[in-house]
Amino acid sequence: MMGQNKEGGSRPVIASNRVEAIVASVLLLIGAVVVYNSVQLGARWTSDGPGSGYFPFYIGLMLCLSGAVTLYQALFGKLKNTQAFVDREQLKRVMAVLIPAGFYVLAIQFLGVYLASTLYIALFMRVLGRYSWINSIVAAVAVNAVFFLMFEVWFKVPLYKGIYEPLSFLGY
Amino acid sequence: MEEIGALFHGFAVVLTPMNMLLMMVGIVLGVLIGVLPGLGGANGVAILLPLTFTMSPTSAIIMLSCIYWGALFGGAITSILFNIPGEPWSVATTFDGYPMAQQGRAGEALAAAFTSSFVGALVAVVMITFLAPLVAKFALEFGPPEFFAVYLLTFCSFIGMGKGSPFKILASMALGFALAAVGMDTVTGQLRLTFGWSELMRGFDFLIAVIGLFGIGEILLSMEEGLAFSGKTARISPKVVLETWKKLPQYWLTYIRSSLIGIWMGITPGGATPASFMGYGIAKKMSRDGAKFGTGQLEGVIAPETAAHAAGTSALLPMLALGIPGSPTAAVLLGGLLIWGLQPGPLLFVEQKDFVWGLIASMYLGNLAGLIVVLTTVPLFAAILRIPFSIIAPIIIVICAIGAYTVHNAMLDIWFMLLFGVVGYLFKKLDYPLAPMVLALVLGDKAEDAFRQSMLLSQGEVSIMWSNPLVGTITSLALILLLWPLISKALKIIRPGREGRVFTG
Numbered sequence: 001m002m003g004q005n006k007e008g009g010s011r012p013v014i015a016s017n018r019v020e021a022i023v024a025s026v027l028l029l030i031g032a033v034v035v036y037n038s039v040q041l042g043a044r045w046t047s048d049g050p051g052s053g054y055f056p057f058y059i060g061l062m063l064c065l066s067g068a069v070t071l072y073q074a075l076f077g078k079l080k081n082t083q084a085f086v087d088r089e090q091l092k093r094v095m096a097v098l099i100p101a102g103f104y105v106l107a108i109q110f111l112g113v114y115l116a117s118t119l120y121i122a123l124f125m126r127v128l129g130r131y132s133w134i135n136s137i138v139a140a141v142a143v144n145a146v147f148f149l150m151f152e153v154w155f156k157v158p159l160y161k162g163i164y165e166p167l168s169f170l171g172y
Numbered sequence: 173m174e175e176i177g178a179l180f181h182g183f184a185v186v187l188t189p190m191n192m193l194l195m196m197v198g199i200v201l202g203v204l205i206g207v208l209p210g211l212g213g214a215n216g217v218a219i220l221l222p223l224t225f226t227m228s229p230t231s232a233i234i235m236l237s238c239i240y241w242g243a244l245f246g247g248a249i250t251s252i253l254f255n256i257p258g259e260p261w262s263v264a265t266t267f268d269g270y271p272m273a274q275q276g277r278a279g280e281a282l283a284a285a286f287t288s289s290f291v292g293a294l295v296a297v298v299m300i301t302f303l304a305p306l307v308a309k310f311a312l313e314f315g316p317p318e319f320f321a322v323y324l325l326t327f328c329s330f331i332g333m334g335k336g337s338p339f340k341i342l343a344s345m346a347l348g349f350a351l352a353a354v355g356m357d358t359v360t361g362q363l364r365l366t367f368g369w370s371e372l373m374r375g376f377d378f379l380i381a382v383i384g385l386f387g388i389g390e391i392l393l394s395m396e397e398g399l400a401f402s403g404k405t406a407r408i409s410p411k412v413v414l415e416t417w418k419k420l421p422q423y424w425l426t427y428i429r430s431s432l433i434g435i436w437m438g439i440t441p442g443g444a445t446p447a448s449f450m451g452y453g454i455a456k457k458m459s460r461d462g463a464k465f466g467t468g469q470l471e472g473v474i475a476p477e478t479a480a481h482a483a484g485t486s487a488l489l490p491m492l493a494l495g496i497p498g499s500p501t502a503a504v505l506l507g508g509l510l511i512w513g514l515q516p517g518p519l520l521f522v523e524q525k526d527f528v529w530g531l532i533a534s535m536y537l538g539n540l541a542g543l544i545v546v547l548t549t550v551p552l553f554a555a556i557l558r559i560p561f562s563i564i565a566p567i568i569i570v571i572c573a574i575g576a577y578t579v580h581n582a583m584l585d586i587w588f589m590l591l592f593g594v595v596g597y598l599f600k601k602l603d604y605p606l607a608p609m610v611l612a613l614v615l616g617d618k619a620e621d622a623f624r625q626s627m628l629l630s631q632g633e634v635s636i637m638w639s640n641p642l643v644g645t646i647t648s649l650a651l652i653l654l655l656w657p658l659i660s661k662a663l664k665i666i667r668p669g670r671e672g673r674v675f676t677g
Contacts, residue, residue, distance in 0.1 A: 016601075016602070019598070019601075019602065020602055023598055023599075023602060023604075024343075027343050027347065030347065030350065031346070031350075033365075034350050034353070034365065037364065037365050038364075041357075041362055041364060045632055049624065049627070049628045050624050050627050050628070050632070051360070052357040052359070052360045052362040052364055053364070054624065054627070055353070055620045055623055055624065056349075056350065056353040056364065056365070059346050059349040059350050059353065060346075060350065062342055062343075062345075062346040062349075063343060063346040063347060063350060065339070065342070066339040066340065066342040066343035066346060067343060069339045070337065070339050070340060070343065073337070073339075085601065086396065090396045090397075093395050093396055094392050094395055094396050094597070096395070097391060097392060097395045097565065097569075098392060098593075098594070101388070101569055101590060101593075102590065104569070104573070105573065105586050105587055105590055108573065108577075108583070108586060109583055113573070113574060113577065117570040117573075117574075120566055120569075120570065121563075121566040121567060121570060124562065124565065124566035125562055125563055125566070128562050129560060129562025129563060130562075131562075131563075139563060143567055143570075144570075147570075147574065151574070151578075155223050155226075156226075157222060157223065157578055158581075159574060159577060159578070160577055160581070160583055
């Protein structure tokens with residue numbers, strides 16, 4: 001599903017109908033997997049009624065059908081949309097959020113929610129918002145302090161502390 | 173009038189200080205969610221759902237439904253002041269709302285929008301009060317085939333009534349069903365579509381999907397446009413409100429039309445967004461000043477807001493009475509019911525009277541409270557919108573991540589949320605509707621159970637779907653709706669003189 005990430009040389013990165021075709025192919029593929037898996041599980045009538053794959057089998061077929069039609073329309077349809085899906089500027093802006101968000105989730109895994117969120121907000125403000133370091137850090141720490149109080153102290157919903165539990169000294 | 177008695181009992185349930193406090197908290201949070209980009213009714217409620225696990229179901233639903241009302245109100249603020257719809261259902265409000273703000277009539281537009289929202293909701297709640305018990309009573313007779321027929325009707329109407337490619341609607345729906353099938357099959361205990369990955373045994377929780385699709389997806393879309401907010405200031409004085417209220421009664425016909433459209437679109441799973449467009453489109457067609465729509469007509473604000481709020485409220489009727497939500501947000505509330513240990517559906521009206529009537533009573537009070545809150549606090553919320561996007565965006569992503577984590581305390585869910593965010597972004601850009609996917613994900617297991625039980629009853633004969641007049645009618649209606657695009661085309665060929673009515677403005 002990340003097929004459109006590859007940078008094209010020219011300004012419009014990729015035509016809409018290409019992305020359309022990629023997404024439709026993925027749907028078609030998922031449909032095929034669902035059908036295959038359903039058949040394996042038993043898409044027919046078993047000794048004690050409909051098998052586990054009975055219902056998903058048809059769902060898979062529907063996915064295949066809609067994927068196939070959309071794929072055909074995207075590639076050969078009369079109304080196919082060959083305008084740009086995103087231009088480079090837009091793609092850059094989207095990736096500027098998406099990629100750091102990926103690192104952020106990775107950071108949660110190791111550092112826990114609070115520390116990772118503090119770093120993420122501070123870096124986002126500093127790099128994308130061009131705020132000063134002091135403002136960024138103060139805002140990030142303040143926001144996470146509020147979250148900490150809200151979840152750990154008031155509502156007693158413990159959040160993920162990460163593999164290394166860097167905040168264990170707080171006693172939560 | 174049994175319902176009136178039950179309703180007053182409901183008011184007695186709601187009117188405790190704790191519940192009133194939760195109501196106000198819910199409204200304020202809801203307006204905040206409605207105002208912020210990337211947070212909406214559906215994912216806002218989904219994120220806050222885990223905070224209610226320890227509350228009593230009645231208190232929890234009061235708070236969550238009030239968040240929903242608040243979000244419905246809040247969407248109008250950004251539409252009118254910033255020309256940025258905070259919610260999809262307030263897109264139509266920007267058409268005339270923003271021009272009014274440009275002319276310095278922001279206060280008037282906001283007062284009209286809020287009041288219209290309130291009127292639309294009120295009409296819908298009155299309808300729910302009297303209709304929901306009847307529908308529930310009727311549905312008590314339902315067996316598995318009838319329930320499956322109703323599910324079929326729900327999903328067929330998406331395809332038949334939806335705009336855009338029917339195949340994309342089908343794809344979105346089937347993907348939802350496929351994701352719902354992942355995990356342990358409750359009947360046979362077999363693992364489906366997990367490919368030996370034990371973490372997938374739990375399956376995909378729709379709350380994660382909602383948070384990712386609507387939250388992260390929306391942020392990515394907003395980012396692409398490189399948002400720079402530039403809004404009009406607004407101050408609502410009591411004088412402006414009173415003057416606006418004086419003007420509103422002359423639009424009574426618009427109110428009636430939009431309320432009816434909203435109620436219809438809310439009960440059928442059309443939802444608030446198409447309802448608002450339809451309300452706007454029809455008002456434009458029928459109004460004497462139709463040609464001036466888009467230049468700042470008061471009626472152009474009234475029509476979509478009334479319809480959207482009526483639809484958003486009516487969407488709770490099928491959720492309460494049948495256990496079938498009429499909108500993604502209603503689906504999230506339904507998920508909440510399940511988590512609190514309540515079985516949505518017709519029996520709710522028999523077994524959980526306090527809960528049902530408490531909820532209905534809170535709809536009256538919540539909307540009234542909502543109207544008062546938004547009329548008095550607009551400048552505050554408008555100020556929040558002046559916080560730059562580069563501060564708001566990471567905070568919203570953090571909130572989404574925390575929300576996704578708290579659903580099952582599972583780290584993997586945060587990754588899924590991010591993946592759903594990318595899917596949401598792509599689907600939005602390619603015009604795949606998201607609502608069918610969310611509803612299919614919620615209803616997948618129940619629809620499958622109903623289907624299996626029906627097939628067991630009939631030993632695999634599909635004819636059971638026409639085995640009695642009731643189920644036969646619903647099934648036939650579903651198929652007609654499914655094929656409606658084809659049927660309407662055929663009708664046009666037969667009667668070429670008459671053009672099909674176009675609803676959108």
